[in-house]
Amino acid sequence: MASVSTAVGNRSRTTTWLLRILVVGYLLMLVAWPTGLIAKNTFEDGFGGMQRALEDPDVIHALILTVKVSVIAVAINLVFGVGMSLLLVRYDFLGKRALSALIDLPLSVSPVVVGLALVLVYNPRYGWLGEGLHERGIDIVFATPGIVMATCFVVLPLIIREVVPVLEELGDDQEQAARSLGANGAQTFWRITLPGIKWAIVYGVVLSLARSLGEFGAVKIVAGRSIGNMETATLLVQREYQNFHEDVAYSVSLLLVVASVLCLIVVAILRPSEGSHADPQKENK
Amino acid sequence: MSIEVRNLNKRFGDFVALDDVSVSLPSGQLTALLGPSGGGKSTLLRIIAGLDSADSGSVSIEGTEATHLPPQKRNVGFVFQHYAVFKHMTVAKNVAFGLEIRKRPKDEVVKRVDELLKLVHLSQFSHRMPSQLSGGQRQRMALARALAVEPTVLLLDEPFGALDAKVRKELRDWLRRLHDEVPVTTVFVTHDQEEAMEVADEIVVINEGRVEQVGSPDQLYDEPANDFVMSFLGEVTHLGGVSLRPHDVEVDAAPTAAGSVEGTVSRLVRIGFEVRLNVLTVDGEEVSVVLTRTHARSLGLEEGSTVFLTPADGATVIPRMVAAS
Numbered sequence: 001m002a003s004v005s006t007a008v009g010n011r012s013r014t015t016t017w018l019l020r021i022l023v024v025g026y027l028l029m030l031v032a033w034p035t036g037l038i039a040k041n042t043f044e045d046g047f048g049g050m051q052r053a054l055e056d057p058d059v060i061h062a063l064i065l066t067v068k069v070s071v072i073a074v075a076i077n078l079v080f081g082v083g084m085s086l087l088l089v090r091y092d093f094l095g096k097r098a099l100s101a102l103i104d105l106p107l108s109v110s111p112v113v114v115g116l117a118l119v120l121v122y123n124p125r126y127g128w129l130g131e132g133l134h135e136r137g138i139d140i141v142f143a144t145p146g147i148v149m150a151t152c153f154v155v156l157p158l159i160i161r162e163v164v165p166v167l168e169e170l171g172d173d174q175e176q177a178a179r180s181l182g183a184n185g186a187q188t189f190w191r192i193t194l195p196g197i198k199w200a201i202v203y204g205v206v207l208s209l210a211r212s213l214g215e216f217g218a219v220k221i222v223a224g225r226s227i228g229n230m231e232t233a234t235l236l237v238q239r240e241y242q243n244f245h246e247d248v249a250y251s252v253s254l255l256l257v258v259a260s261v262l263c264l265i266v267v268a269i270l271r272p273s274e275g276s277h278a279d280p281q282k283e284n285k
Numbered sequence: 286m287s288i289e290v291r292n293l294n295k296r297f298g299d300f301v302a303l304d305d306v307s308v309s310l311p312s313g314q315l316t317a318l319l320g321p322s323g324g325g326k327s328t329l330l331r332i333i334a335g336l337d338s339a340d341s342g343s344v345s346i347e348g349t350e351a352t353h354l355p356p357q358k359r360n361v362g363f364v365f366q367h368y369a370v371f372k373h374m375t376v377a378k379n380v381a382f383g384l385e386i387r388k389r390p391k392d393e394v395v396k397r398v399d400e401l402l403k404l405v406h407l408s409q410f411s412h413r414m415p416s417q418l419s420g421g422q423r424q425r426m427a428l429a430r431a432l433a434v435e436p437t438v439l440l441l442d443e444p445f446g447a448l449d450a451k452v453r454k455e456l457r458d459w460l461r462r463l464h465d466e467v468p469v470t471t472v473f474v475t476h477d478q479e480e481a482m483e484v485a486d487e488i489v490v491i492n493e494g495r496v497e498q499v500g501s502p503d504q505l506y507d508e509p510a511n512d513f514v515m516s517f518l519g520e521v522t523h524l525g526g527v528s529l530r531p532h533d534v535e536v537d538a539a540p541t542a543a544g545s546v547e548g549t550v551s552r553l554v555r556i557g558f559e560v561r562l563n564v565l566t567v568d569g570e571e572v573s574v575v576l577t578r579t580h581a582r583s584l585g586l587e588e589g590s591t592v593f594l595t596p597a598d599g600a601t602v603i604p605r606m607v608a609a610s
Contacts, residue, residue, distance in 0.1 A: 173369035176336050177427075179356040180363035181383035181434055191382075195373040 035257055042250040049247030050254075059236060059252060066233040069144065069219075070212035073151035077208050081159030082201060086193070088160070089167040090175075106156045114153050115221025118146060142224035147232065150218035155211050159204030166200040167193075202270055210263035214256060287312035287470045288333060288438060293342035295328055295494075302328040303339070304494035310438075310472055310487075312347070315464045317485035318474045321517070325494040326474045327442055333472070334363045334440050347437050362431030362469075366443040368423040370415040376426050377402065377411040383434035401429040404463070421452040425459075432467065441473035445480070457484055478518050482506070490514050507601050515603060522573045524566075524594055526605050531575040533600030536562070537593045538584050545593040548572065553581075553588050564592060 042049055053059045087093075088100055106114065121127055122141045124134035133140060140146045174196065178188040194201075216234040223230040231239070233252055241249035288310040295303040302325045310316045318326040331337040333344055335356035343352045351359050371379050377398050384394045402408045405425040407418075415423055424444060431439060444460070445453040461484050464471055475481050481488050482502040490497040490505065490513075498510040509515035512528050522531045525546050537545065548566035555561075560581040562574040572594060586592070596602050 173365055173367060174371055176356070177363065177365060177369040177371070177430075178382065178386075180334055180336065180359075180361060181430065182357045182360075182386045183382075184355075184357055187386060192371060 038250055038253050038257060041246070042254045045247075050251045053248045053251035056248060058231065059248060061229070062231045062233045062236040062252070063255070065144070065147075065231070066213060069147050069151055069232060070209055072148050073155060073212050074205055074208045076148070076152050077155050077159055078201070078205060081156070081204060081208075082163060082197075085160050085163035085167055085197075089164055090172060103157050103160055106154050111150070111154055111215065111217030111219075112221060115150055115218040118150055118153070118218070118222050122146060122149075141222050142230065144230070146222035147219050147230065150222045151212045151215050154215050154218055155208040158208045158211060159201065162200045162204035162207070163197050166197050170196045199270060203267055206263045206267050206270075210260045213259050213263075287347055288472070289343075289345045290329070290333065291343045291345075293329065293332060293344070294340045295325075295332065295337070296340055301494045303332075303342075306342070306491075306494070306496055308489055308496050308499060310470070310489070312470050313468050314486040315461070315471045315473070315484060317481035317488045318472060318491055319478060319481040319485075319488050319517070320476065320491035320497075322476055324492045326476075326491045329491065330440050330442050330472060330474050333438075334361050335359050336363070360434065360437045362434060362436035362439040364424070364427050364431050364439070364441040364444050366446045368415075368420070368427045368447075370423050370427060372415055374415075375411065376407060376413050376415065376418070379415065379426055380429045380433050382430060387434065397433060401433055404432075404467070405429040419452075420448050421456055424448065424456065428460075428463075432469070436469065438470040438472065441471065443474050443476070446475075453480075460484060482518070490517060492517070509601065509603060512603065512605065515601070520573070520575075523570060523605055524572050524596060525568075525570075527596065527602045528605050529596050529600050529602045531561070531573045533597045533602075534572065534574040535595045535597045536574055536576055536580070536584060536586070537595070538590075540593045542593070542595045545595045546570075546572075547591065547593055550586060550588050550590045550592060553586060560586070562586065562592075564594060566594070 084099075084103065088096065088103075119127070119141050122130040122133070124130045124139055124141065127134075127141065130140060138145075140149065170193075174192050175188050178192045183191065214234060215232075216238070219232055220235060220238075223232065223235060233256055237249045237252050237256070240246075240252070290306060290308045290310075293303050293306040295301075304325075306325070306329060308329075318329060320326045328337060332339050333346070335351070335354060335358075339352070343350070345351055346359060346361065356363075371382065374382070380398045380401055381394050384397060389397075398411070399408070402411055405428060407422060407426055407429065410418060410422065410426075415426065418426065424447075428441075428444075441460075445456050448456065457480055460473075473484075482505075485502060487499065487501055488505055489499045492513055498505060498514045500508070505514060506518050509518065512521070515521050515528055520531050521528050522534065523529075524534060525544070535542070540547065546566045546568065548564040548570075550562050551565045551571075552563040553560065555578065558578050560576055560578050562576070562581075564572045564574055566572060574594065584590075584592070
């Protein structure tokens with residue numbers, strides 16, 4: 001406690017408590033209580049709602065689709081995210097700042113707009129690219145690839161924004177040393193660069209995964225009105241809720257919340273280990 | 286000649302880092318690239334290592350044309366100012382890196398790492414992480430890592446620049462001894478003329494992207510090619526149109542020597558056995574002079590005394606013309 005009062009300097013005890021109550025109250029009203037109510041409503045009549053939800057083939061299908069889309073989107077984002085981070089930090093090229101700004105676009109643009117934009121390009125009937133692809137039997141929009149693309153767009157900055165600062169702080173000294181010791185580009189990446197940004201990548205992946213599982217707006221547009229086979233968990237929640245199947249809606253919502261909380265717990269466990277070296281105790285003789 | 290550098294040019298935007306540099310660095314010796322910060326010496330070293338590329342010119346290492354070889358194909362050991370240790374590997378793993386990349390047999394790697402750690406006095410730290418080592422230990426580890434691959438040349442970029450004065454001096458002596466034990470062609474960059482004079486067999490003085498002079502420490506000190514080299518290697522003062530060292534100025538109380546310059550002592554500082562004078566000559570020049578305390582006392586010097594100055598016999602003297610640059 002002593003350390004806390006030093007940290008806030010000579011501010012009075014009352015102010016400190018007032019600020020605390022304010023912050024805790026804000027979070028409670030905005031986040032904890034509503035989320036908690038979902039759990040309460042889910043288990044209002046015991047496990048019945050959850051059971052009904054998990055017996056519904058639509059729900060199962062939606063959950064599987066959500067997981068599938070998320071995993072694919074995160075995998076793609078992992079490759080491009082790490083690649084682009086390296087490009088942004090280690091190389092100089094024309095338009096680098098423009099690219100860097102563009103990467104933040106998904107954070108500022110509404111996902112609905114993203115969905116609409118994708119539909120315009122890949123629409124099988126009048127889309128700029130979609131028509132040609134449709135003729136060759138490839139459907140993007142109103143199909144899984146479109147949902148994956150929309151999710152990729154939304155999670156694009158999450159890995160890059162984690163990895164870039166770590167890469168910058170790491171510097172390229174170690175990479176140059178590896179090169180001078182005979183390592184080629186690939187060896188340098190796997191043995192030197194990757195271990196250095198490992199935790200940033202893991203953190204970025206977990207964030208991306210949490211974000212992918214919960215994406216709604218963009219997916220809603222690109223999934224189209226084809227109910228059932230292109231319905232992700234979030235879309236299902238909305239439909240079930242509107243059709244007064246609140247128990248199913250609450251149950252699936254809770255599953256989504258649990259998945260996100262798990263992601264956050266993983267992050268919280270990983271965060272402190274960042275920077276500190278693996279078992280210095282073990283290394284001491 | 287081990288490293289041949291021909292007509293090297295390098296610009297960073299408007300800044301000319303290297304301006305038509307040609308130099309030969311001898312085999313088996315310890316060569317220092319000496320010069321002020323920003324003079325281009327590190328750039329030269331990095332181009333030799335392949336970590337930077339020149340705009341034009343060529344580099345050959347032990348007779349192999351290396352201008353366009355990537356760093357990993359040059360067989361060059363490089364030691365960085367800030368150690369560039371692999372933070373996530375133990376000391377032994379750091380040293381083994383180059384050997385593992387070369388896919389040497391495991392037992393050979395272990396043996397070689399042991400030898401090298403012994404050489405740099407880090408055997409007991411082989412299982413530590415680099416974060417548990419001091420700066421000097423990290424740099425010794427980096428040196429062992431660079432030596433592990435048996436490089437044709439060893440390049441060190443301000444290797445002791447980030448260390449404190451005491452460790453610096455220790456490592457300097459140690460590097461000299463190491464080089465006598467393992468006589469690999471070594472080039473190191475420094476801006477510390479004392480370090481260069483003490484350690485190197487040969488010194489290349491580099492300033493503003495150009496090579497000013499190449500020679501042994503004695504040659505450089507005794508026969509500096511120009512005012513810059515002379516002033517970079519030690520204190521310089523000017524007397525009657527020539528540059529010379531303050532301790533090479535002869536002081537007399539009477540105009541005995543021909544061509545002596547008359548002046549008045551404007552300041553006198555005693556530091557231990559040494560006395561430093563500022564003499565204002567009748568020509569309006571301010572000359573600094575260093576002499577022993579005994580000598581000063583025998584002349585009865587004090588502030589305001591009239592003295593007569595001449596360059597001492599055998600003093601290193603160069604015309605002052607070049608000083609303008």
